[in-house]
Amino acid sequence: MTNENNHGQGLKSLDTALGVLAIMAAQKGPLSLSEIGRACSMPPSKVHRYLASFVGAGLVKQQGRSGRYDLGPAALQLGLAALARHSFVNAAADGLSDLSGETGMTALLSVWANQGATVVRWERGITPTDMSMGLGTTLPLLNSATGRVFLAWGAPRAVAPVRDAQFEQFARRSGQSVDPDHTSTSIAAIVESIRADGYASVVGRYIPGLVAIAAPVLDWQGEAQAAITLVGIDPPVIAPDSPQVQCLLAYCAEKSVVRASD
Amino acid sequence: MTNENNHGQGLKSLDTALGVLAIMAAQKGPLSLSEIGRACSMPPSKVHRYLASFVGAGLVKQQGRSGRYDLGPAALQLGLAALARHSFVNAAADGLSDLSGETGMTALLSVWANQGATVVRWERGITPTDMSMGLGTTLPLLNSATGRVFLAWGAPRAVAPVRDAQFEQFARRSGQSVDPDHTSTSIAAIVESIRADGYASVVGRYIPGLVAIAAPVLDWQGEAQAAITLVGIDPPVIAPDSPQVQCLLAYCAEKSVVRASD
DNA sequence: TCTAAAATTTCATATTACGCAATTGATTCT
DNA sequence: AGAATCAATTGCGTAATATGAAATTTTAGA
Numbered sequence: 226m227t228n229e230n231n232h233g234q235g236l237k238s239l240d241t242a243l244g245v246l247a248i249m250a251a252q253k254g255p256l257s258l259s260e261i262g263r264a265c266s267m268p269p270s271k272v273h274r275y276l277a278s279f280v281g282a283g284l285v286k287q288q289g290r291s292g293r294y295d296l297g298p299a300a301l302q303l304g305l306a307a308l309a310r311h312s313f314v315n316a317a318a319d320g321l322s323d324l325s326g327e328t329g330m331t332a333l334l335s336v337w338a339n340q341g342a343t344v345v346r347w348e349r350g351i352t353p354t355d356m357s358m359g360l361g362t363t364l365p366l367l368n369s370a371t372g373r374v375f376l377a378w379g380a381p382r383a384v385a386p387v388r389d390a391q392f393e394q395f396a397r398r399s400g401q402s403v404d405p406d407h408t409s410t411s412i413a414a415i416v417e418s419i420r421a422d423g424y425a426s427v428v429g430r431y432i433p434g435l436v437a438i439a440a441p442v443l444d445w446q447g448e449a450q451a452a453i454t455l456v457g458i459d460p461p462v463i464a465p466d467s468p469q470v471q472c473l474l475a476y477c478a479e480k481s482v483v484r485a486s487d
Numbered sequence: 488m489t490n491e492n493n494h495g496q497g498l499k500s501l502d503t504a505l506g507v508l509a510i511m512a513a514q515k516g517p518l519s520l521s522e523i524g525r526a527c528s529m530p531p532s533k534v535h536r537y538l539a540s541f542v543g544a545g546l547v548k549q550q551g552r553s554g555r556y557d558l559g560p561a562a563l564q565l566g567l568a569a570l571a572r573h574s575f576v577n578a579a580a581d582g583l584s585d586l587s588g589e590t591g592m593t594a595l596l597s598v599w600a601n602q603g604a605t606v607v608r609w610e611r612g613i614t615p616t617d618m619s620m621g622l623g624t625t626l627p628l629l630n631s632a633t634g635r636v637f638l639a640w641g642a643p644r645a646v647a648p649v650r651d652a653q654f655e656q657f658a659r660r661s662g663q664s665v666d667p668d669h670t671s672t673s674i675a676a677i678v679e680s681i682r683a684d685g686y687a688s689v690v691g692r693y694i695p696g697l698v699a700i701a702a703p704v705l706d707w708q709g710e711a712q713a714a715i716t717l718v719g720i721d722p723p724v725i726a727p728d729s730p731q732v733q734c735l736l737a738y739c740a741e742k743s744v745v746r747a748s749d
Numbered sequence: 750t751c752t753a754a755a756a757t758t759t760c761a762t763a764t765t766a767c768g769c770a771a772t773t774g775a776t777t778c779t
Numbered sequence: 780a781g782a783a784t785c786a787a788t789t790g791c792g793t794a795a796t797a798t799g800a801a802a803t804t805t806t807a808g809a
């Protein structure tokens with residue numbers, strides 16, 4: 226009872242160090258030492274030593290003389306190596322522009338990483354949805370169609386903690402506009418609904434004025450290894466029998482369960 | 488005198504752990520536990536604990552039931568986040584297709600990471616140079632034009648160890664064909680020559696039948712933060728006054744020293 | 750089903766990372 | 780320009796942590 230919970234059985238210092246890396250990746254720009262320390266609630270000396278190792282490995286680079294720290298070239302290399310390995314990402318990305326062309330909407334490919342859905346690739350559609358969305362953007366679990374795909378089909382071990390944390394936030398500021406476009410406030414009900422439909426939809430939630438529909442690319446266990454999202458400005462497309470939804474579902478069905486090696 | 492050399496002052500366990508990550512990134516496919524242990528010369532139990540942390544962070548993913556380990560979604564996220572941050576990568580990549588179009592050659596953008604030049608982006612030219620080169624490919628320091636750019640202009644602290652190691656390999660198997668296209672076998676002479684020309688060229692060294700010219704994108708310190716490479720099949724293009732070389736040098740000059748924030 | 754190899758867990762011990770405090774370095778204000 | 784403030788870095792004793800060898804469980808092959 227001396228130890229709280231050792232969920233994964235990993236090295237403590239490594240875990241915290243990787244936490245620092247994740248926090249740096251989540252931020253938008255370079256960070257100063259004390260900023261990182263504040264974000265991780267760690268003493269500066271600890272952060273400094275971790276960063277020394279990261280800099281040595283090239284994962285983090287210290288800017289010329291601003292002293293600030295940012296992700297380095299090795300991080301880039303790591304990501305590219307991961308991209309080359311995840312065959313399903315390339316496979317799923319293959320027809321992405323076709324999908325975008327057929328529906329006229331902007332098509333997104335995302336995978337679950339850390340605490341949210343990460344956009345890995347996207348193709349701009351005809352409809353001028355001026356999203357300023359870069360690759361690597363993290364979409365929220367509950368307030369995006371993409372995130373909700375992982376809420377419904379994601380690996381429970383990875384998604385559950387985030388879901389519970391978000392739910393607490395909801396409960397804390399309850400009484401306000403909670404789930405205007407769903408009759409039930411229960412997350413379980415939302416999940417049930419999404420699973421039944423086979424796709425998630427959201428209207429003007431993540432970005433006002435935009436609608437999104439998203440469906441999973443499933444692996445052999447029935448878990449979402451990726452999500453395909455279509456973003457547009459036309460509310461009617463979220464109907465189950467709309468051509469866009471049909472197109473999306475057909476696409477995801479084709480990409481699902483490609484191989485057992487993943 | 489108990490410790491050999493503590494070049495960077497980092498955490499020991501973190502350093503070794505990141506070494507494991509780097510080795511995994513260098514390999515082409517998924518690895519088993521014992522394979523990783525062999526590659527890092529570590530006992531399996533140690534590797535296993537490291538991997539547990541990596542899996543927990545999502546940097547490494549354990550395949551369905553093959554038991555093998557591979558880079559995970561968090562690695563992808565990290566790389567994409569790094570890509571979004573390195574403004575010069577996007578800036579340098581901007582005109583890459585133009586450069587390829589003007590010269591007809593395949594254009595590569597690379598940065599230095601870990602132990603070699605990592606290809607970050609590339610545009611295929613008109614000339615059918617059927618290189619099967621994926622993003623994230625690591626090019627050798629001495630046997631590629633791209634690598635030689637970093638040999639000449641790269642940060643000494645990062646390049647020197649690799650150079651020395653390679654040089655030892657050369658010395659070990661000396662007597663064989665050493666540097667057929669340079670009069671001197673001295674690496675210093677090669678560097679001097681490249682610096683004087685402003686670009687590096689190689690004929691059929693990395694891939695037989697292909698020629699490459701490469702020039703640096705310099706930062707405010709005069710160090711190469713990236714390299715631009717043109718690959719083709721026409722030997723004459725390596726001449727200093729060839730239009731391709733001029734085009735490349737103009738391009739790199741334009742991209743160099745864009746901002747002091749890097 | 751049995752055998753062999755690999756993967757994972759356990760445990761005592763030595764090593765390592767931690768926090769606190771002092772030093773150095775950079776920036777701002779008077 | 781000098782002084783004061785804040786951030787960044789380094790040193791050190793201590794307590795927590797990572798380590799390697801061996802035991803146990805799981806997987807693959809015969």
